[in-house]
Amino acid sequence: MIDQPPLGPADLSTLERIACELATEAGRLIVEERPRHVDVAATKSTGTDVVTVMDQRSEELLRTRLEELRPQDGLLGEEGGSKESSSGITWVVDPIDGTVNYLYDIPAYAVSVAACVGDVSVAGAWHTVAGAVINPVTGELFHARQGGGAFLRRGEELTLLNVSGQRDLALSLLGTGFGYAAQKRREQISVVAAIIGEVRDIRRIGSAALDLCSVAAGRLDVYYESGLNAWDQAAGQLIVTEAGGVVRGRHGAPAGKELVIAGPDPLVTDLAALIDA
Incomplete structure (x- = not known):
């Protein structure tokens, strides 16, 4: 992993925009092309930890689009997508987070796309500089860039996010x-x-x-x-x-x-x- 040069506001804004665009694109794919009966393509840690064909298609879409937009960046994907970075930025993607919900058509699943710097294989050795998470069923797009605040977009409505004020x-x-x-x-x-x-x-x-x-x-x-x-x-x-x-x-x-x-x-x-x- 090479050292990442400092990222300016314009760089971070670009990374955030790309994260939003790709999460939205992959989210549209998994909703609009979801078959009536979702097939389990494989299992991972156990027989109940499933991978669907749409997980694989979503990750392939993300990989292909990142190759087009950011060919020097690396990739780490849940379904095995991996590429070393020559830019210092690695995209960490989850093509369907909540796959079991997706399998059962429970509308609580997401696509997660993040631009990270550092060694993503070691806890504490990396951090995220821009990212987006979309629930493609509700159309809620959550996104942020380092130092820029966090937002929820629903259609044309943009809301600044704040954690709970609860302290008890x-x-x-x-x-x-x-x-x-x-x-x-x-x-x-x-x-x-x-x-x-x-x-x-x-x-x-x-x-x-x-x-x-x-x-x-x-x-x-x-x-x-x-x-x-x-x-x-x-x-x-x-x-x-x-x-x-x-x-x-x-x-x-x-x-x-x-x-x-x-x-x-x-x-x-x-x-x-x-x-x-």
Whole structure:
């Protein structure tokens, strides 16, 4: 990975625009060309961790368009797309985040596109400079660039995002998610059991990217999950931080596969104390 030269406001704006355009394009594909019965093309970590044909088509669209627009940039995609960067920028993409929701036609899935600098294979060694997440069913496009704030676009309406003003964990709506391996789920549910009496309620939506955007929009007060990969969180974590929130991992480390906690700083601090205990 080469060193990234400083990015100016115009560079960041361009990267944000491309992220929005490609997320929207891929989102249109997976909705408009979704077959009546979605076929499972493969499985990953377990038999319940599925890949659909549309996951593969969406990632191929993103890869092809990035080759056209940013041929020197790298790529890291959930479905295996990978390319080394010669520019210092790597695009981290999730072609369908919430694939099981997509499989069952539950309208809570997303396309996530993020421009990152640093070594995306190492937690804490990279950061996102621009990103977009779209729920293509609702048409809600969440996007941000470093230092530029976070926004939600619905058609022609543009809304500046801010995390929740809630500061009391006991009054907070908490979001989380679960992995696919049975033992991992058992471990995760034990954490839920320890937390559920300490918060207002818990939601499990099924898309980490949308969960992070919900935190940025104040729809969830705080969120945590373990087992996330870079493509699950790359765009969403920038959107949270640009909306005034913080994103951290276990024991104050950078967010990574072991743990992601996102929300207003006081809630993240209090929730981390419960999870890290």
